Amino acid sequence: MYYIDPHIHMVSRTTDDYQTLARMGCVAMSEPAFWAGFDRGSADGFRDYFRQLTEVEPARAAQYGIQHFTWLCINAKEAENVELSREVMKLIPEFLDCPNVLGIGEIGLNKNTRNESIVFQEHVELAIEHEQQILIHTPHLADKYQGTRMILDMLAGHTGLDRSRVLVDHVEEHTVREVIDAGYWAGMTLYPVTKCTPARAADIIEQMGPDRLCVNSAGDWGPSKPTAVPDLIMEMRRRGHTEGMIQQVVFDNPYQFFSQSRHFSFQVPNPETRVFDTP
Amino acid sequence: MNASQILEREFLEVRAKILEIAASLDRMDRAEGDLTLDPNRQLLDRGIDLLKSNETDRAEQVQLLFSREYNDGWQDDFDLQKRT
Missing domain, CATH: 1.20.5 (Single alpha-helices involved in coiled-coils or other helix-helix interfaces)
Structure with missing residues (x-):
């Protein structure tokens, strides 16, 4: 089964991972801008990172028949520095015409602070001004519930926002309902310790239904598993879910969400000509 | 199943x-x-107690148990201007 991983940080993965993902059916992915494992010292560091996301990774992915898309922002962790954040946000418009940019993301909260909230609001305003879709990071562990509610409060204040063009990511059992009920898309991140397991994600799909729900691997610097989406496919098959239902979650939903971006130009690959091995 | x-x-x-x-x-x-008064140990004990419930939302209740409280006046506390 072909699938799309809507949230995976390939800058932190090896080329071997691209090959493995291609072999497992990944045909497209989107990579939100995030923390690089260290705090960058200047806006120029972000300019280079945005070039990596818009030039280097699409080319690396294409070698294995995977289409790479991206989202741009300064992540919540580094957003505590408001002055730096504003310098970085000034850079973003020059990259919005790059052919693989889907929107602004992953913006959000990390420790639910005042500064993070200010930068989040300014990112939302930037997205509205440039008619961009938004992908949102919600905090982890004990901060998730509070942070998700704060994010929903802030989004509700923007009357010009089209909720169907916003995805709130890393939802779990205690946050998914409010996100979906408010009209947003929701993402579940399959992550070994701090987020959701494939079994729990399947539980949530069974309880909520598959509409506006996506699943992703995050695949970042932490102990994550880039092939987590195929793990969910396996789990749903073991439970007896139909191929159509599984495909809705792992392919049709991200496809539908991304299709609202003017840069999402995607061709389902021909299996006979698709590249799976090292070129 | x-x-x-x-x-x-x-x-x-x-x-x-x-x-x-x-x-x-x-x-x-x-x-x-002695961990008797340790808040994290007490949280674990309360989490284990939740598993014995007969409700079908135990996972959500465990998540909420381990979550910080939400205060709907947080924007006023932060002195943040609400957007429109």
Whole structure:
């Protein structure tokens, strides 16, 4: 089964991972801008990172028949520095015409602070001004519930926002309902310790239904598993879910969400000509 | 899958998870020091109590137990201007 991983940080993965993902059916992915494992010292560091996301990774992915898309922002962790954040946000418009940019993301909260909230609001305003879709990071562990509610409060204040063009990511059992009920898309991140397991994600799909729900691997610097989406496919098959239902979650939903971006130009690959091995 | 099929499929896995929790608690209790008043240990005990509930939202309740409280006046506390 072909699938799309809507949230995976390939800058932190090896080329071997691209090959493995291609072999497992990944045909497209989107990579939100995030923390690089260290705090960058200047806006120029972000300019280079945005070039990596818009030039280097699409080319690396294409070698294995995977289409790479991206989202741009300064992540919540580094957003505590408001002055730096504003310098970085000034850079973003020059990259919005790059052919693989889907929107602004992953913006959000990390420790639910005042500064993070200010930068989040300014990112939302930037997205509205440039008619961009938004992908949102919600905090982890004990901060998730509070942070998700704060994010929903802030989004509700923007009357010009089209909720169907916003995805709130890393939802779990205690946050998914409010996100979906408010009209947003929701993402579940399959992550070994701090987020959701494939079994729990399947539980949530069974309880909520598959509409506006996506699943992703995050695949970042932490102990994550880039092939987590195929793990969910396996789990749903073991439970007896139909191929159509599984495909809705792992392919049709991200496809539908991304299709609202003017840069999402995607061709389902021909299996006979698709590249799976090292070129 | 019906309830019996799920139980059959997951029995050994759940048994192993219970065993891990039991061993972790034993390890803490064998070590030097008293955790009776430690807030994190108390949270774990409350989490274990939640598992004995008959409700079908135990996972959500455990998540909420381990979550910071939400204050709907947070924007006023931060002195943040609400957007329109």
